[in-house]
Amino acid sequence: MKTVKFGGSSLATAGQIRKVGDILAADGARRLVVVSAPGRRDAGDTKVTDLLIAAAEARLTHRSGEAELMVALKRFADLARGLELPDACLRGIEIDLRQRLTAETGDEDLYLDSMKAAGECNCARLVAEHLRSRGLEAHFIDPREAGLILSAEAGNARVLRQSYGNLRSLRDRSGITVFPGFYGYTESGRLVTFPRGGSDITGAILAAAVGAELYENFTDVDSVFAASPRLVPHPRPVGEITYREMRELSYAGFSVFHDEALEPVFHGGIPVAVKNTDNPEADGTLIVPDRSVEGAPVAGIAATGGFCTVYVSRYLMNREVGFGRRLLEVFEDEGIPYEHTPSGIDNLSVIVREEFFDHATEERVLRRVRTELVADEVSVERGLALVMVVGEGMRHTVGLAARTTGAFARSGINLEMINQGSSEVSMMFGVKEADMQTAVRSLYAEFFSD
Ligand code: ASP
Numbered sequence: 495m496k497t498v499k500f501g502g503s504s505l506a507t508a509g510q511i512r513k514v515g516d517i518l519a520a521d522g523a524r525r526l527v528v529v530s531a532p533g534r535r536d537a538g539d540t541k542v543t544d545l546l547i548a549a550a551e552a553r554l555t556h557r558s559g560e561a562e563l564m565v566a567l568k569r570f571a572d573l574a575r576g577l578e579l580p581d582a583c584l585r586g587i588e589i590d591l592r593q594r595l596t597a598e599t600g601d602e603d604l605y606l607d608s609m610k611a612a613g614e615c616n617c618a619r620l621v622a623e624h625l626r627s628r629g630l631e632a633h634f635i636d637p638r639e640a641g642l643i644l645s646a647e648a649g650n651a652r653v654l655r656q657s658y659g660n661l662r663s664l665r666d667r668s669g670i671t672v673f674p675g676f677y678g679y680t681e682s683g684r685l686v687t688f689p690r691g692g693s694d695i696t697g698a699i700l701a702a703a704v705g706a707e708l709y710e711n712f713t714d715v716d717s718v719f720a721a722s723p724r725l726v727p728h729p730r731p732v733g734e735i736t737y738r739e740m741r742e743l744s745y746a747g748f749s750v751f752h753d754e755a756l757e758p759v760f761h762g763g764i765p766v767a768v769k770n771t772d773n774p775e776a777d778g779t780l781i782v783p784d785r786s787v788e789g790a791p792v793a794g795i796a797a798t799g800g801f802c803t804v805y806v807s808r809y810l811m812n813r814e815v816g817f818g819r820r821l822l823e824v825f826e827d828e829g830i831p832y833e834h835t836p837s838g839i840d841n842l843s844v845i846v847r848e849e850f851f852d853h854a855t856e857e858r859v860l861r862r863v864r865t866e867l868v869a870d871e872v873s874v875e876r877g878l879a880l881v882m883v884v885g886e887g888m889r890h891t892v893g894l895a896a897r898t899t900g901a902f903a904r905s906g907i908n909l910e911m912i913n914q915g916s917s918e919v920s921m922m923f924g925v926k927e928a929d930m931q932t933a934v935r936s937l938y939a940e941f942f943s944d
Contacts, residue, residue: 495665497526497706499675499697502533502541503714504771505617508576514621515628517712517774518670526664526704528675528697529621531613532569542569542613543676543690549595550609554602563595570616577624587616603648607677607687610649614674614693622672631669640664642678642699644686651678651686653699653758661703673700694755698766702758709759709766711751716770718743718750718779720794720942725934730942732794734780737766739793739884742920746882747798756781787887791894792941797934799879799927800848801833803911806863807841807871817867818842824862828855833880834922836911843911845924848876878910879930883937884920895921901940905932 498518504510518524531542549562567588574584594612599605618634625632641660644651657678664671675693680686688695694711701709717731718740735743737760744753750768759766760783769778811817818835821842825832834845851859856874863872883898895914898921902909911924925933 495525495704495706496521496523496708496710497528497697497701497704498524498710498712499528499693500530500771501693501711501713502530502543504712505529505532505621506535506539508573510771511573511577511621511624513771513774514712515625515630517771518625519628519630520774523707524670524710525667526671526673526700526706527621528673528693528700529614529618530675530693531617532573542566542617543610545569546609546612547606550606553595554599554605559595563591566613567591570620573620577620577627579620579623579627583620583623586619590616601648604684604686607648608685610687611674611677611685614676618672618674622670625670625672632672633667633669634672634674635664635667637674637678637696638683640673642696643681644678644688646680646682646684646686648686650689651680652688653678653695654681657699658703661700662705664700665704689752689754691752692754694752695758698755698758701764701766702762705762706764709764710769711766712769712771712774713750714770714772715750715768716773716776716778718748718768718794720792721934721938722747722749722796725797725931726795726938729938732779733777734782734785735793736785736886736919737781737783738919739886740781742882742884742917743794743796746796746880746884746922748794748796751781785886787885790885791887791891792883792885794884795882795934795937795941796884797879797881797930799877799930801845801878801880801924802848802851802874802876803878803924804844804846804851804859804863805841805871805873805875806843806867806869808867808869809840811840811842820867821863824859824866828859830855830859834913836913845878845880845911875910877927878924879927879933881923881925881930881933881937882920883923883941886919888921889915889918897940898923898937901936902933905936907933907936 533541545566549559552559552562570587622632622634643654643657675696677687719729721729766781830850907929913922
């Protein structure tokens, strides 16, 4: 049995949904299908999830949200018409959207989650209807009925362990089961969503729960590339990559896969295939537990900006037991997740994402570090990008660090930070955001040019 997930671009038009039907009809093992909400039809378009959020936000600011809802409904109407589905299908969607929009808004976060989930829920119903209209046996299932139980964190939920046992019985259902991605229910029965892009997570949980032979993730690119096409022109495709490599690459900006999604399949040892709905015959990329690293120690190069460094120094810091804990406690109190903590003898830097560190937060943190920790010096540097060179066997290949820093030097890039050794599969470099593209291009030329 294979678990198959289709992303928003694969569901954006009736034509794309027909391709989804072709892909499912072509392989009888594709029996458990997870769908996103319809995505963008072209670059200027808006995702259905964002249309629904706009409607919810209108309602939460004391407007009706009706006009915004009509835009989302029109997307479903176009799909239903394009697929020649019975009128009752669209009427059902309209009733559902109206019920959600006019529901009570007492808990704003839960209200918003219910609206956000309407994209996946109705898309899954519509896809099941389309499959039936082609003569396939297909059934929609709601995550509540299936037992997908999540933590009570609206917009940021996590799966609870008992879900895996509950979901296992999806194996035994006949025909194709169409499961909406992105949301589940708390133990008390409230609808909650994963973080944005979370249908990947649903797919991975289901694949692990049913012990799928393969988790196929259909998207709009032929494969994962060795570097982002936004940074390097025509990067080479990656045929095979390990979970760990993929995790590190998605952390640093590879957006093909939601980085939280690999955990369940990783634990279940289930291979993941990234494939293209527009070109399903292409090999795609296979994400596996292990790969042979011979001749290819580097799997990919990734980079992402938006970080800042909080630099703290205090003479004889190394002799002071508990300094690191107390410093990180300040970040914990402020609810700021930290990413890395490179350290020296008398100094420690905390690298955080700028989105969690606005100027008011910065002021509070700096004041506390100065007064409570009696630091000699505290400063903040913004506009940092992290560049990662990722590959299994990295630590055991002589000369990789020299090649990397040599490539930076030839391009005149100043390294703000180096972090090597904590991870078995990556080297991480901090550079100024303005240097990020040059940095990635120089590394790509070093490791991937013929
Ligand atoms: N529709 C949701 C989003 O736009 C989830 C997903 O597509 O995976 O974030």
